[in-house]
Amino acid sequence: MPAPQNNGQAPRPGGPLPAPTPGAPQQSGLAALVEEAEAVRSLLREAHDRLGRLVAALKEQRKQARAVQAAVASLRQLQQLGR
Secondary structure: OOOOOOOOOOOOOOOOOOOOOOOOOOOOHHHHHHHHHHHHHHHHHHHHHHHHHHHHHHHHHHHHHHHHHHHHHHHHHHHHHHO
16 A cells, blocks of 8 residues: 655654554554544644644734724714814
8 A cells, every 4th residue: 555645745753553564563553542532632733733823823913903894983983073
């Protein structure tokens, strides 16, 4: 069976378990499951961290958008006073 293609990308940490190499001792079922659970935990931790950064960036962007809207509204009021 050929190795899976990564489309030129480096393999992700915590990705699927690598295929066993011929002649290498096989991991027991429990050890493989524990390793897979740790890989999933690592992926979830990374996703949690990335989501936290994304939420923070979105909140900052919303804050800036509100500030711009307030400034534009203020400028419009000044224009109306000047007429």
